[in-house]
Amino acid sequence: MTVMPAETATATEAILEARGLTKHFTVGGNFWSGRKILHAVDDLDVVLRPGHITALVGESGSGKSTVARLLARIYPATTGDIIFNGRSIVRDRGRRRNLSYRSDVQMIFQDPFSSLNPVRRIRHHLARPLLIHNVVPRREVSARIHSLLTRVGLVPPRYFESVFPHQLSGGQRQRVAIARALAVDPKVLLADEPISMLDVSIRIGILNLMLGLKEQQGLAFLYITHDIASARYVADDILVMYAGHVVEKGRVDDVLGEPQHPYTQLLLSAVPNPQEGLATRRMATRGEVPAIVNPKPGCRFAPRCPFVMDICRQVTPKLADQGGGRSVRCHLYPGST
Ligand code: SF4
Numbered sequence: 001m002t003v004m005p006a007e008t009a010t011a012t013e014a015i016l017e018a019r020g021l022t023k024h025f026t027v028g029g030n031f032w033s034g035r036k037i038l039h040a041v042d043d044l045d046v047v048l049r050p051g052h053i054t055a056l057v058g059e060s061g062s063g064k065s066t067v068a069r070l071l072a073r074i075y076p077a078t079t080g081d082i083i084f085n086g087r088s089i090v091r092d093r094g095r096r097r098n099l100s101y102r103s104d105v106q107m108i109f110q111d112p113f114s115s116l117n118p119v120r121r122i123r124h125h126l127a128r129p130l131l132i133h134n135v136v137p138r139r140e141v142s143a144r145i146h147s148l149l150t151r152v153g154l155v156p157p158r159y160f161e162s163v164f165p166h167q168l169s170g171g172q173r174q175r176v177a178i179a180r181a182l183a184v185d186p187k188v189l190l191a192d193e194p195i196s197m198l199d200v201s202i203r204i205g206i207l208n209l210m211l212g213l214k215e216q217q218g219l220a221f222l223y224i225t226h227d228i229a230s231a232r233y234v235a236d237d238i239l240v241m242y243a244g245h246v247v248e249k250g251r252v253d254d255v256l257g258e259p260q261h262p263y264t265q266l267l268l269s270a271v272p273n274p275q276e277g278l279a280t281r282r283m284a285t286r287g288e289v290p291a292i293v294n295p296k297p298g299c300r301f302a303p304r305c306p307f308v309m310d311i312c313r314q315v316t317p318k319l320a321d322q323g324g325g326r327s328v329r330c331h332l333y334p335g336s337t
Contacts, residue, residue, distance in 0.1 A: 014083070015220045016048040016071065016105060016188050021080035023066050027293060039292040040066040042244045044080070046222070048188055053214050053221040055235035055252065057228050057267065061289035063244040064224045068190045071222065072107045073098070085187075103133050106181035110193040112173035116165040122149075122176055123161040129183040148179040152209060171202035178209065188220045189213070195230065207234050228267050232256050240264045243292050243300040246319060250326035260328045262305050299331070307332060 021044040029036040041063045048054055056064045069075045071082060073089070082089050089101055109115050116125055126145045130136055136144050149157035152175040165173055174194060181189055191210065195203040211234055213219045225231055231238055232252060239249040240263060248261040259265045292300060299305070299312040311331050319327050320335030331337050 013049050014047045015050050015085060017083040018044060018046045018067075018071060019081045019083065020045065021067070021070055021082065022078045023063075023070055023075060024078045034294075036293050039244045039295055041070065042292075044239075044241075044246055046239060046246075048220040048222055050187070050218040050220050051214055052237065053210065053223050053235045054237040054239065055223045055225060055231035056239050056241060057225055057231050058241035059226055059267075059289050061243075061291065062241040064241050065192050067241075068107060068192045068222060068224055071188075072105060072190055073101065074107075099133075103129075103184035104186055105188045105190065106184065106186040108174075108177055108181055108189060108191040108194050111197055112170065112177045113165060115177055116173060118165055121162055121164055122168075125176060125180050126161070126183055129180060133184045135184055144183070148183055151182065152176070152179045153205070154179070169202065170198045171205055174198060174206055175209065178206075178213075182213075186219070188222070190222045190224070192224045193226070194223075196225070196227070203230065210234055228256065229271050240267065243289050245300060245329060246327075247301065247329045248327065249319075250324070254324065254326055260322065260326065260333060261301075261330050262307055262332075263301050266304075299329075311337065 021041060022039075023041040025038045025040060027036045027038045044067060046054065046056070046067070056067060058064050066075065070077050073082075077090060080090070084101060084104065089097070092098075123145060126148055127141050130141050130144055131138070145161055146157040149155065149160050154160040154172060154175050160168075160172075160176075165176070168176065178189075178194075189210075194210075195206050198206065207230060210221060210223065214221055221234075223231065223235055235252045237249070238252045238255050239246050240255070240261065241247065242263045248255055248259070248264045255264060256268060259268050290300070290303070297316050298314055299308075299317050302308045302312045305312065309331060315331070315337060317329045317331050317336040319329040320333060321327050322333060322335075329336055
């Protein structure tokens with residue numbers, strides 16, 4: 001299936017879409033100083049489509065995990081809309097619709113061990129969602145559990161259903177977490193750093209499992225990661241996020257093949273190049289992602305940007321269409337100013 005960026009995908013093609021999604025948190029202040037508002041996510045648009053993996057990439061503190069929690073409805077949005085199957089779910093507060101949305105849009109967390117009850121066997125973790133959501137009659141639960149374990153590569157299923165989480169490796173536990181998410185036949189998986197706590201040697205197995213699920217079952221994925229190399233391996237589309245703003249987006253081959261935003265260039269420069277051995281071409285830069293509290297106008301990347309100009313400190317750049325499905329938020333490119 002061909003990937004289309006948010007601007008060109010039609011509403012019928014999207015399974016889940018966010019428009020102008022914004023999340024602010026009050027983090028302090030008082031009567032005299034005024035409230036302090038943390039801008040975790042500002043004005044984010046994203047389209048997730050069946051059979052596609054969209055990567056959301058950025059350093060820790062960029063706001064990418066907040067996006068997953070907004071889409072999963074763990075956090076309410078400050079402003080903006082979330083559209084699932086063509087219907088806004090932000091304004092729809094019906095309990096039945098809410099339950100249905102929570103089974104259609106499943107989240108996979110970073111730490112598979114903390115999301116599993118250590119005193120319960122794997123069978124319990126998979127049977128529970130099947131029974132709560134009435135996915136199958138009770139007599140068919142065993143067969144469905146075996147099918148789920150087989151789908152995620154945990155074979156023989158009779159063995160894996162009988163063990164406790166601590167008897168599994170990190171990669172096997174993450175496969176159980178994915179099987180549990182699949183138990184309710186979701187349409188969308190929001191995977192928040194699903195490989196970051198796993199050994200390097202078993203990460204590729206989870207990435208290949210995600211690729212298999214998207215290709216064979218047409219699932220839509222939001223893959224959240226700080227690891228741009230893994231995004232290049234699995235994703236069709238990519239959004240690069242910095243300090244609450246999407247700074248660049250487009251097809252993954254285009255964005256990573258020829259990065260336009262200085263921050264995307266910085267992230268890519270930190271990825272080891274096989275031709276250059278272990279040495280990297282890291283761009284000279286300083287600092288880390290700032291917490292954006294009561295932001296003033298200007299580019300949020302300006303304190304770290306090697307190309308900073310006077311205008312960057314005064315005018316917030318807009319995310320501007322560069323053609324070919326690319327968008328960039330930077331005064332170096334037309335349309336941003
Ligand atoms: Fe750098 Fe200015 Fe572009 Fe921001 S707007 S990334 S500071 S050149």
